[in-house]
Amino acid sequence: MLELLTGTGLAAAAGLNAYIPLLVMGLAARFDLVGLPSGWTWLSNEWVLVIIAVLLVVEVIADKVPAVDTVNDWIQTVIRPASGGIVFASGVGSETVAVSDPRSFFESGAWIPVAIGIGLALLVHLGKMAVRPVANLATGGVAAPVLSTAEDGASLVMVIFAIVAPVLVIVGLALLVLGFVLLVLRIRRRRRERAAAASTPPAFLREDDAPSK
Secondary structure (H helix, E strand, O other), X not given: OHHHHHHHHHHHHHHHXXXXXXXXXXXXXXXXXXXXXXXXXXHHOHHHHHHHHHHHHHXXXXXXXXXXXXXXXXXXXXXXXXXXXXXXXXXXXXXXXXXXXXXXHHHOOOHHHHXXXXXXXXXXXXXXXXXXXXXXXXXXXXXXXXXXXXXXXXHHHHHHHXXXXXXXXXXXXXXXXXXXXXXXXXXXXXHHHHHHHHHOOOHHHHHHHOOOO
């Protein structure tokens, strides 16, 4: 049960930022804080960690620039689910020694946790991808750096929960869903306010149209 919560938390974090869970898991394994299944020990390789760190920096910057963040989200549609599949499988302790042998990989059922992780990360990613352009439009792009910073923070917290206290992943997921719902409601309210303001004539026109005494 705890392994599933760990994998779920890592996959959800990957849906927000593909590289944070990969980097944290790799570093944790590098310093012997967690043990990775034999099929995923490459995550702790120093060159892999350097590449992930560089990609993380690029992601953090690009995701905070209006319009660029939308393009980045389209690119990440492949990367974030792939990362989710990797971290979910490594998080649940799946034995994937046979990854190098595709036939054994599928026959052994080792693909199942990877597929689950891909699905979870893709679900979170699609939610993020749907909200971001609308939020940018409603705020004139101001929301991009704010939301991106919040998402990066949520991703990191979710990874910490998954590794240190998997039970807290449930709380993290609940807060993630709540935050998403509140954000959507706020965006809708702001759009209604703007529409109402646009349909209301300026004050001087209302005064001119008022009947004279």
